[in-house]
Amino acid sequence: MGTGLHKEVAYINATSAIGAQGIFRNGQPLAVPGSADVTVLLRAGYEQLGSPYPKFHKMDTLSKLGWLAAEILLTGTPLLERYAAGSVGLALANQSSSLDTDLRYFDTVKDIASPALFVYTLSNIVIGEICIRHGFKGENIFFVQPRFDTTGMADYVQELFAEQAVDACICGWVEVMHTHFEAALFLVEKEAGSSALPLNAHNLEKLYQSITNGNGATDSRS
Secondary structure: OOOOOOOOOEEEEEEEOOOEEEEEEOEEEOOOOOOOOOOHHHHHHHHHHOOOOHHHHHHHHHHHHHHHHHHHHEEEEEEEOOHHHHHHEEEEEEEOOHHHHHHHHHHHOOOOOOHHHHOEEEEEEEHHHHHHHHHOOOOEEEEEOOOHHHHHHHHHHHHHHHHOOOOOOEEEEEEEEEEEEEEEEEEEEEOOOOOOOOOOOHHHHHHHHHOOOOOOOOOOOO
């Protein structure tokens, strides 16, 4: 259940998930077939949204994955209509940092180094792409860890709310390495929505495990 230092100071109001099994929002699948090919799945998800954003096509795979997961998460939820740009934060994590892109960039160095790839050889660039898209200017951090530390993430985000550093925060896991990819994002707000769960390690772990178990069900109402 986490440390319990800031019990129920924030609430998980929405979730999104992207994996080989498909794309989901609040446990409900989008009309996009699952695919083990991340390129195919991300393009299908982008086209399903129907909102043109040409920069998407220039991003590396990690940024595309995080960007699309954020788009799905925030569908119908214009945060800047309710919160100041500086009060919306992001806290993401993964295992491989930007290594997938680093290796792709290294391959280009053998011929002509690709500046387009070099731009993305930092894991936190995915946060920048999400912030640029939505105009967020709040606290942000990217953790690199062996697995999704839901206790540490819950405590960190709870602390942001307890200190009134944010009114809303997108947190979660965005991992890409070779053929493996997985995204799980959570919209946390200071006020509980109609289907909210209190933010704590137990609830965050439960929602995340539902993704890693392969069913994509991340419904905050369960």
